Amino acid sequence: MAKVNLSIVALVVTVLLLAETWAQNPRKRMAPPKPPKAQCCDEVRSLKVQVANLTSILEELSRKQETDLMSIVRQIMELDKQNRQQEARVTEAESKYSEINNRVEIMQLQTLQSAATQTSTDAIYDCSSLYSKNYRISGEYKLPKDDFLGTPELNVFCDMDTNGGGWTLIQRRKIGLTSFNRDWKQYKNGFGSIRGDFWLGNEHIFRLTRQPSTLRIEMEDWEGQTRYAEYGFFTVGNELNSYKLFLANYSGNAGDSLRYHNNTNFSTIDKDNDKCVDDCAARRRGGYWYNCCTDSNLNGVFYRYGEHTKSSDGITWYGWHGSNYSLKKVEMKVRPMGFQP
Incomplete structure (x- = not known):
């Protein structure tokens, strides 16, 4: 009877030790089975295809962005050209206005000068x-x-x-x-x-x-x-x-x-x-x-x-x-x- 009890105790201890070991290593307990090699190759090929598609999309977006940028640059250059032409026209207009104003002032002075010449022929003025x-x-x-x-x-x-x-x-x-x-x-x-x-x-x-x-x-x-x-x-x-x-x-x-x-x-x-x-x-x-x-x-x-x-x-x-x-x-x-x- 004593031998049977000892065997039971030993079995219980063994079970407890195994349970403790199992609790300390849950990942090993839950680790999924490794996929087969063929399945890995399929996934790699799928990823490569996705990468290639994304690369193509990015290249297309880059080309479009470059085209848009060149278009913007051309528009800026055209606006700059128009601005310079406008500035040149304004400068020319200001120059013409100054010239006309100058001529008007000279004509006004000449009107005064004509009166000054109506002096006696005997006058000594210079x-x-x-x-x-x-x-x-x-x-x-x-x-x-x-x-x-x-x-x-x-x-x-x-x-x-x-x-x-x-x-x-x-x-x-x-x-x-x-x-x-x-x-x-x-x-x-x-x-x-x-x-x-x-x-x-x-x-x-x-x-x-x-x-x-x-x-x-x-x-x-x-x-x-x-x-x-x-x-x-x-x-x-x-x-x-x-x-x-x-x-x-x-x-x-x-x-x-x-x-x-x-x-x-x-x-x-x-x-x-x-x-x-x-x-x-x-x-x-x-x-x-x-x-x-x-x-x-x-x-x-x-x-x-x-x-x-x-x-x-x-x-x-x-x-x-x-x-x-x-x-x-x-x-x-x-x-x-x-x-x-």
């Missing part, structure tokens, strides 16, 4: 008038007061020799002792010595050029070479128009370096009338018809021996010596258009 009365020696003259023109008595320097004579000087630079970095009032009334360096005065220049005039600019460098620029049409507006410059019909051998300043107002250190963000009168240190800023600066700083700083504030004429060479001598002179010696 050096050409003196020349016509047989004053043929270059030098200083006194123009009498003219109530009709509203001009006061004025000392002027007349050039009776150059190219037929009859020229009234409105500016001279040759000594370098007179500063041209002046305010509006001084440029309006004039300053300097009539036999040395001077500016005749914007108000006087306006009155001299109320009849259509010719401007001649004569220059000399520090090597003794000379050049000139002549403008067949030259006139200056009144103070209400900021002494605006109008000129045309260049001739000469110095280069056309005043055309850039056409249709610009006069600026000084205390009146910034230029067409630039910068204050050109302050940067160029003079009074002038500054645009943005200069192709010439005949009222700039007098630098000896030509070369000067790179600030372009010297007495410059870009068409001859560029922006960093200050000229030795300059004369600006006017006489009526059509003057006959």
Whole structure:
């Protein structure tokens, strides 16, 4: 009886051990049977087919995307072309408007000028008038007061020799002792010595050029070479128009370096009338018809021996010596258009 009980106990222990081992390894207990090799091959082939199909779809999508992108690029290029054409048309229209406006202003000035020419044949109002009365020696003259023109008595320097004579000087630079970095009032009334360096005065220049005039600019460098620029049409507006410059019909051998300043107002250190963000009168240190800023600066700083700083504030004429060479001598002179010696 005791042996039977021992056998039962041993059997129970064995069962318990097997149960514990089974509980600790459930994956082995639940592992599915391995599929046969043929089934694996079929699945691989199916996956390859799916991959090939997806690759084909992706390639097709990529080609379509590339086509769409090229189409968008072409559209952008076409829009850019149209935009440039539109900008060109706007620029052309603005240029034509400016030209028309310029012509209107010139016509208005010429209307005023025609009234100014209705003076007595005996009137003396500039050096050409003196020349016509047989004053043929270059030098200083006194123009009498003219109530009709509203001009006061004025000392002027007349050039009776150059190219037929009859020229009234409105500016001279040759000594370098007179500063041209002046305010509006001084440029309006004039300053300097009539036999040395001077500016005749914007108000006087306006009155001299109320009849259509010719401007001649004569220059000399520090090597003794000379050049000139002549403008067949030259006139200056009144103070209400900021002494605006109008000129045309260049001739000469110095280069056309005043055309850039056409249709610009006069600026000084205390009146910034230029067409630039910068204050050109302050940067160029003079009074002038500054645009943005200069192709010439005949009222700039007098630098000896030509070369000067790179600030372009010297007495410059870009068409001859560029922006960093200050000229030795300059004369600006006017006489009526059509003057006959």
